[in-house]
Amino acid sequence: MKSLLVINSSAAREGSVSRTLVEETVDRLLESSPEAQVVRRDLGASPIPHLTVETLSGVRGQPATDAENAARKLSDELIAELRAADTIVIGAPMYNFSIPTSLRAWFDHVLRAGETFSYSEAGPKGLLGGRRVIVVDEVEYRLEFVKRYAQCEVVNFREVNDMAEHIKKMTDWMGADVCIDAVGGDAAGSIAQTLTGRLMKMQAGAATVLHWAINCVRKGGNVSIVGVYGPTFNAVPIGNVVNKGLTIRANQASVKRHVPRLIEHIREGRLNPKEIITHRVPLEEVADAYHIFSSKLDNCIKTVLIPPSAREVQAVNASALH
Numbered sequence: 345m346k347s348l349l350v351i352n353s354s355a356a357r358e359g360s361v362s363r364t365l366v367e368e369t370v371d372r373l374l375e376s377s378p379e380a381q382v383v384r385r386d387l388g389a390s391p392i393p394h395l396t397v398e399t400l401s402g403v404r405g406q407p408a409t410d411a412e413n414a415a416r417k418l419s420d421e422l423i424a425e426l427r428a429a430d431t432i433v434i435g436a437p438m439y440n441f442s443i444p445t446s447l448r449a450w451f452d453h454v455l456r457a458g459e460t461f462s463y464s465e466a467g468p469k470g471l472l473g474g475r476r477v478i479v480v481d482e483v484e485y486r487l488e489f490v491k492r493y494a495q496c497e498v499v500n501f502r503e504v505n506d507m508a509e510h511i512k513k514m515t516d517w518m519g520a521d522v523c524i525d526a527v528g529g530d531a532a533g534s535i536a537q538t539l540t541g542r543l544m545k546m547q548a549g550a551a552t553v554l555h556w557a558i559n560c561v562r563k564g565g566n567v568s569i570v571g572v573y574g575p576t577f578n579a580v581p582i583g584n585v586v587n588k589g590l591t592i593r594a595n596q597a598s599v600k601r602h603v604p605r606l607i608e609h610i611r612e613g614r615l616n617p618k619e620i621i622t623h624r625v626p627l628e629e630v631a632d633a634y635h636i637f638s639s640k641l642d643n644c645i646k647t648v649l650i651p652p653s654a655r656e657v658q659a660v661n662a663s664a665l666h
């Protein structure tokens with residue numbers, strides 16, 4: 345953590361429960377990052393004005409009047425604070441089954457279409473980004489690839505004794521917001537799991553990564569399972585799931601549903617398939633292609649199989665170019 349934004353919204357000062365919780369959280373965060381820059385907003389003591397007929401266009405449209413320009417200036421200032429922070433602590437007491445209106449006014453000033461979020465066919469999308477992604481793997485060329493291609497942080501699990509402790513240390517002892525098990529039953533990394541899950545078939549695959557995901561995610565966090573397991577028994581720490589209040593979602597990749605979103609990522613330049621596709625193999629050579637992929641040979645990241653009909657089209661296109 346380099347920069348921390350602390351927001352209090354309780355109208356109470358003495359005896360405020362949310363303020364006490366906020367301070368305890370800030371103290372804990374600063375213990376592991378004492379150099380972090382701290383910016384504070386006390387919405388209970390210095391409220392942000394609510395949007396009105398006079399000020400609305402300052403945030404949601406084009407400012408023209410003095411009042412609208414003043415609203416835009418405040419909105420810019422609050423968005424700049426938000427952008428600058430890599431960690432945000434918000435004290436949000438419950439007032440009449442919702443958040444205090446002071447906090448709502450803050451949200452109304454920082455949520456600006458085109459600045460902090462945008463609308464798309466898939467619904468509203470956050471634009472602040474800058475989320476940390478930590479990739480855990482043992483294959484060095486893949487770790488190098490995600491560092492270079494997607495600016496991810498990487499952990500080689502062969503160099504780590506206790507994965508949960510390691511990830512917690514990396515996240516100021518909070519744990520990750522979301523852990524994705526993208527490996528499934530073929531996982532390496534635990535002798536006991538490999539023995540019982542893969543060799544003796546006492547489980548539906550080695551649940552090594554599922555254990556790591558459940559134990560590395562923060563309380564109330566999400567665990568997503570896209571790695572494949574067999575349909576029967578797995579020894580997973582279900583008690584930790586309950587005690588941490590986790591949400592678990594699982595599915596085989598819904599490839600067709602995600603294609604339009606992937607194409608949008610490519611169109612908008614966020615993904616460059618040329619760098620992801622490392623191998624193009626004729627469909628008839630699929631067995632060799634699978635061997636290269638599963639044995640992690642030749643720095644393989646993504647293989648595309650080209651059927652004969654597509655090769656004919658490619659040949660026609662190529663000759664048309666000459």
Ligand SMILES: Cc1cc2nc3c(=O)[nH]c(=O)nc-3n(C[C@H](O)[C@H](O)[C@H](O)COP(=O)(O)O)c2cc1C
Pocket residue numbers: 354355356359360361362363437438439440441442
């Ligand atoms: C105006 C107001 C409305 C409240 N509404 C609710 C409510 O709807 N549900 C609830 O569980 N508590 C409600 N409370 C209780 C507060 O959530 C509780 O006192 C909390 O500790 C307030 O946070 P604070 O101590 O940081 O000020 C309300 C308190 C106030 C002052």
